[in-house]
Amino acid sequence: MPRGGIVQCRGKCCTRRILYGFCGVSFQLHHFRVPGSSCVCTKRGDFSLTCLNRNKPWQSLRRYLLRYAISPTQVLPIWISMEEAAIKSNREEQTTRDVSPQQLRNFCIIAHIDHGKSTLADRLLQLTNTVSNRDMKEQFLDTMDLERERGITIKLQTARMTYKASDGKEYILNLIDTPGHVDFSYEVSRSLVACEGAILVVDASQGVEAQTLANVYLASESGLEIIPVLNKVDLPSAEPFRVRQEIEQMIGLDTSNCLEISAKTGKNVEKVLEYIVKYIPPPKDRTNAPLRALIFDSYYDSYRGVIVYFRIFDGVLETGRKIRFMNSQKDFEIVEVGVLAPHQVPVARLIAGEVGYLVAGIKTVQDARVGDTITLANQPAHSPLAGYKEAKPMVFCGLFPADADQFEDLREALEKLKLNDSALSYEPESSSAMGFGFRCGFLGLLHMEIVCERLSREYGLDLVTTSPSVGYYVHLENNSPILIQNPCELPEPHLVDHIEEPYVRLEVITPSEYVGSLMELTQSRRGIFQDMKYITATRTSLVYELPLAELVTNFFDLVKSRSRGYASMEYQWSGYRVGDLVKLEVAVNGEKVDALCSIVHRDKAYSIARALTERLKELIPRQQFRIPVQGMIGNRVIASEHIPALRKDVLAKCYGGDISRKKKLLKKQAEGKKRMKAIGKVDVPQEAFRAMLSLKQPDD
């Protein structure tokens, strides 16, 4: 094989990565770097077609192969036929043709989680022939494995579509698919800025949910045109009439000509496209103004550097121009500008109103922060566009490698994740029980879960996580407040004047019969009642102020279980309030365990301490001696349990045939022990550090 990184097929012919083969020997294009050019194939097979040589990649490929003395006749596309490639390139030419702003429509799809955003996006892509049926797969725009597996969208995704409307004109539609989960609502707000309109998808069987409302508020704040759409009308349980009423009453949108569609079966989906063209206003034509483009997303590609997704508000952006990021004041030369169709297709220029990407040899994501404004270096705009608030981590937890040798690996993995996930924060932490690790900040529990899962899955790390906590402002006497992210850093009580804890405004939408039980729950979690609205005869909205700390334990699960899965919830940061908080510490065998430390409300300290010690008693295996487990405030023991000594740990039989089995068993037991953390003489399993999450409180 030629040098230059052509790699032989590793038996993955079935994936879309492999495009060509030599006499049956195929190779993976994404490892193929074209010498002497900056174009490199990316992992996404389709993208590579154009990266090599615009629309005819096989030509350049053949040229390079000739250089390595391989006859071009030997090069056979094994995965894609010439005709198909030609069709593809036609389509791309269409999408890359210059357009007038009048023919542009930028919109996003917003909805509560699981109401069918990604399915609708799939249908739209298919209807506009953006993706051929052969390439089509469910959740097309969700590229992360985790997203596909869980059926959720984590990152916003963009796609450019060409649509010939009934008025005979061709329109360019830029779709931005957004996540539905509350943790990622900042992603939603980012995509909204790039749009003039939003399609509000509501599940016709479930109706308006908490996240629907939250997204609508976000969209109307940004002044977007909202088109309500009822999805899933093919379900037998669909109640379009009731849901229309809900939309009118709760959101105040006119539903008289609201579309009833089924993204799954494709019913009425083409009408959605017509509605988009008809009701969503085109962007303002400000092509002549100095360039201003807002970065709404960016990610790091190991071959090409940071790739920036942006929306142009004023002016024109062309390849080869020198640009400046107005906040970071850094200049770069554009290597490539393109549109997302939905794979990256390079174009010569983009005009005001368009959404696209650029590559400019940017080394770190910090240089091209989301929310920054792009302008031209030699013709800068006067003022930047209004950016975004930076996503602030709300939930913190300690991440420790189970094997202390993996600390460096963990740091590297976090660095890499951070490149594409600006909301993730981390700083080194050391704990007497857990050794060295990191205290990481997340947007919410799902975010935390996903980061941990990606760390273990993509980087092969075995992690121990502590129970999540929130950030507290601690006011010392005569001192400015300090922010505490780690409960065990809380100063001694006599030094503390008062502590402020974060609150959220929680909205729960639930069938009315569960109101009582949910109110009871929120009350027991120190919720402060704000409002209760009867939306319709059967559905109620509850608004509470709730300490975030109470929310990050198992609150969401409890809401779901108390309402049999029917309630939905949504929360927003609402500020800090003073709380009567104490540090609850846990001593195992007389030794305080910093990783088990938590900050709780004084009134609840006793019940939590009791539940926690009981839970730890279940989780920590018996050892050769009796182990006291105590919950303490300061030096006062407020709850105490003990783990009785191990009495029997022996295999009765061991004859000829049993030896290898016994050895295996011992090895397994030893490995289990190795995964535990030693606190003094006691081995504590990893689950114990998350005991707080699975507490059974008396009022649950």
Place this chain on the structure above:
Amino acid sequence: MNSSKTRQLAWTFIHHFTTATTHMTRCKLPMSYEKLEYVNSKVENRSYALPKSVYIHIPFCIRKCFYCDFAVIAGDSSHWYDNYISYIVREIESTLSYFKRKYQKLPDLETVYFGGGTPSLLPTIYIQQILLSLQKYINFASDVELTVEMDPGTFDLSKAREFFALGVNRVSVGVQSFDDTLLQLCGRSHNSKEIYYAWDTLRTAGFTNLSLDLMSGLPNQSLEVFKDSIEKAISLDPEHLSCYDLILEGSTPFGKKYQSGVYPLPSEDEAAAMYIFASCRLRERGFEHYEVSNYGKPKYLSKHNQVYWKNQSYYGFGISATSYTEMKRFSRPRKLLSYFDWVKRLEMQNGEVECPEESLQEQAVDTLILGLRMKQGISIDEFEKQYGQQVSWQVMEAAQPWIESGHILGKYNCNGQLQRIALQDPNGFLLQNSILISLLEKSLWNKSSSKYHKAQS
């Protein structure tokens, strides 16, 4: 009649075979000498010495007990007897002729053990066949310990006498409990009455070395019921007694039904109490608690089982049997038909089993695991000689906290050096796994020592 015919056949077969092989052995002589020398120089009179023990697995049972996960063929399986025994004989002959070829002279057999299953189900003629096929290659020592496992309800006086006449001199009786409800609950095929009958029968037949198996930790078994079984067992005056705490195996009905330490199984504390009671009571009555679960009157300790625990080599024949020969630990197939296929393959390979040799490190682990099951424990000197100073020091150091906590008994010489370590009875025995793990983690299973051993080998 049938058997004499087969015996004749076997004779002629062997006759041809041996004449054919004498030539081969002569050609291979220099090589085998070399090997022998290597063996002797490397491990002096230790486990690599040729096996002096044989284990034979007889898988047939009337029914399968609910806790049992041995390779067992339950129900009426008498139609398999002929076939199965012929394969065992084939295996014995091809294996032993291989050894004979390779080493010329095989040492006399000191122990033979028929385990199961229920070997007493077999007509004695089959046992005789097996013994004869062994004797064709190896002599039996004059004081050979010949044990057969016999379950109550599977034999009468005449059968017991036949076994005695064959030279069987030790019988292990599977009693498990003297409580009828418990026996039924465990799926045993006999009741307590049959136990007494079986015992008397064996004594009448002339056996003077009887062993009795009991179980503790059974579902619904209270300490009282267990104590009662122990007392009844003592009243039978056995020479040897094994008392096993129930091991839940996932594949058995018990394993599926119960969870360790959870009702109806006795709690960990109760099970420990049973163990402690058995240990104290039996020692009081003159038994020596010489292994975790085994008790014997002086001079009546099981020679065969000690071979396992001393990590010495042994032959194994029959389905699921494990052999440990030439440093190779090999388990035979657990299914009847795959065992038959395996025997055919073995014959084609001229009796040599294909299996990697155990590394020195593995052997050290085995020695530790097995040696600490015994009351006598491990001699530090010997351990050091075999596996090196570093490992032995590591083990000693790891044992120190356990000696202080009273779980390990250390024996010192006059210079105050540690000479032997053994588990304390009963506290140490009860925590054997935890102790072993902590010793192994700090010696043979820690990272640096595995590197050290790889480099060495």
